[in-house]
Amino acid sequence: MAAENATQHYTLELLSEGVYAAVARDGGAAICNAGLVDLGDSTLIIDTFLTPTAAEDLRADAQRLTGRAPRWVVNTHYHNDHIWGNQAFLPEADLISTAETRALIQTAGKQEYDEYRPIVGDRLRDMLAKQAAAETDAQRASFDLWIGYFGGMERDFPRLRVTLPNLAFESRMVLHGSRRRAELVAFSGAHTGSDVVVYLPDDGIVFMSDLLFVDCHPYLGDGNPDPWLKALRSILDGTAGIQNASRFVPGHGPIGTAADLQRLVGYIQACQQIAQTLAAEGRISEADVAATPIPAAYANWIVPRFFYANLSFLLDK
Numbered sequence: 001m002a003a004e005n006a007t008q009h010y011t012l013e014l015l016s017e018g019v020y021a022a023v024a025r026d027g028g029a030a031i032c033n034a035g036l037v038d039l040g041d042s043t044l045i046i047d048t049f050l051t052p053t054a055a056e057d058l059r060a061d062a063q064r065l066t067g068r069a070p071r072w073v074v075n076t077h078y079h080n081d082h083i084w085g086n087q088a089f090l091p092e093a094d095l096i097s098t099a100e101t102r103a104l105i106q107t108a109g110k111q112e113y114d115e116y117r118p119i120v121g122d123r124l125r126d127m128l129a130k131q132a133a134a135e136t137d138a139q140r141a142s143f144d145l146w147i148g149y150f151g152g153m154e155r156d157f158p159r160l161r162v163t164l165p166n167l168a169f170e171s172r173m174v175l176h177g178s179r180r181r182a183e184l185v186a187f188s189g190a191h192t193g194s195d196v197v198v199y200l201p202d203d204g205i206v207f208m209s210d211l212l213f214v215d216c217h218p219y220l221g222d223g224n225p226d227p228w229l230k231a232l233r234s235i236l237d238g239t240a241g242i243q244n245a246s247r248f249v250p251g252h253g254p255i256g257t258a259a260d261l262q263r264l265v266g267y268i269q270a271c272q273q274i275a276q277t278l279a280a281e282g283r284i285s286e287a288d289v290a291a292t293p294i295p296a297a298y299a300n301w302i303v304p305r306f307f308y309a310n311l312s313f314l315l316d317k
Contacts (some may be wrong), residue, residue, distance in 0.1 A: 005061050009054035010034070012061060013255060016203040018179060020065070021249045022058055026144040029152025030054040031081035032251050035198065035207045036062050039177025042071035045093070046198050046207045047251075048085030050149065051156040055085025072096060072175055074184060075165055076196045076209035078104035079222075080112055081149070082251070084156075086163035095165040096173070098186045100194035102165050113162050116153060124150035145303070172241075185240060187211065190228035191218070197235070199242050206235070206242060207249045214253030214260045217298065217306035218267070221313040225268050232261050253302075263297075270295055271307070275314035284315050 005012045009028035013021045018038030024030040035046030036058065043066045048055045062070050075083045075097040083105060086095055097105070127150060131143035153160075173184040183199040191210045198207040210218070211231055220228070234240035236258060248256045274292060278284060289311045294304060301307075 005057075007054075007057040007061075009049065009057055012036070015205055015247055015249070015255070016200075018066070019200060019203055019205060020061075021207075021255060022061075023254065024049075024252070025148075026141070027148045028054065029148055029156070031145070031149055031152070032079075032210075033249055033253075034058060035249060036065065037182060037198075037200065038066045038179060039072075039175060039182065040179025041177055042175075043068055044175060044177075044182055044198075045070045045073045045089060047076055047082040047209060048073060048089065050081040050084050051152040052085050052088045052160055053152065053156055055088035058085070059088050069093070074196060074198060075101055075105070076198070076207075076251075077101055077192045077194060078109045079192065079210065080109065080116075082209065083109070084160055084162070086165075087161055090163065094167050095163065096167045096169070096184070097165040098194040098196060099168040099170060100188070101192075101196070102168050104193055105162065105164055110162055117157055120150050120153040120157065124154055142302075183241070185242065187231040187240075188227065189224045190231045191223045193223070195223075195231070197242070199245065201244075204244050204246045205249070206245045206247070208235075208251065208256075208261075210251035211235075212248055212250040212256060212261060212264060214250040214256040215301050216250075216253040217301050217303045217310070218264065219306050220268070220271065220310040225272060225314070229265060229268055232265050236261055236265075267298055270298070271310050271314060275311050278311070279315060286312070289315070 009030040010022040010024050020036040022034040024033055029051040030049040037044040043062050069092040070089050073089045073093045073095045078101050127143050127146045131140050134140040171186050175182045180202045185197050187195050195211050235242050250256055289308050294307050
């Protein structure tokens, strides 16, 4: 159910009273999905988008919808599209992540910042030129995400600073509010070195961040598919301590269900099998990967370039 808001970066979807998913719009500078949760006596934000500009809209929506500035902000993992809006929530909020994610923001994340800063203008112009040369509406639309990505960075880099979490935990943390509680559950070595999901047991909602992609090719290349499969299965079978959940907010794509977790399990397994077949047949070149058809079940998923990146990653492993 859509909730009224006015921003080019995301749409708000009401999941339960006081619980909202901020679903990224292609062409905007949010890029990832985020969460806004009224705990009752405090407000929680889950991920902060790619840019301070998009994050400032989320902060304003939190103030409007809950009557207060956010008190807690969770960084689910270190990727830039989930954390570069952190500064928009200071000084009122504490920023929370796992200790591993905090370390990754300081190392790999800082390196990414330094690498992107001098090239985003050229990347943006390249995407705009490719979009202008596209022959169909679908081809043109496929560039909207990347134009929002590089355009958002170019606009915000003059003021963007990598802002570290000031609170860190290892495997599990609970935020208690007068209205509901939020359980933070960490998984190691899946999508990245450390990934957190946020479980709202009173509402049956899980903010999965990038442990779940819905109708969108995931990116496997910064983690390990086997721990990722283990994490998804533990959520599905309840062994992760997450039970009776019916709605799952992905890092990218529309709101999902348990069936979407199972579909992602199938996707990762399919990529592993395809890579094994290519390796067994000695077809491991870049051209061989590029000539590999996407399985029909995933042919309509967005960001197909990740499928080929995933095969290359698995072949390298």
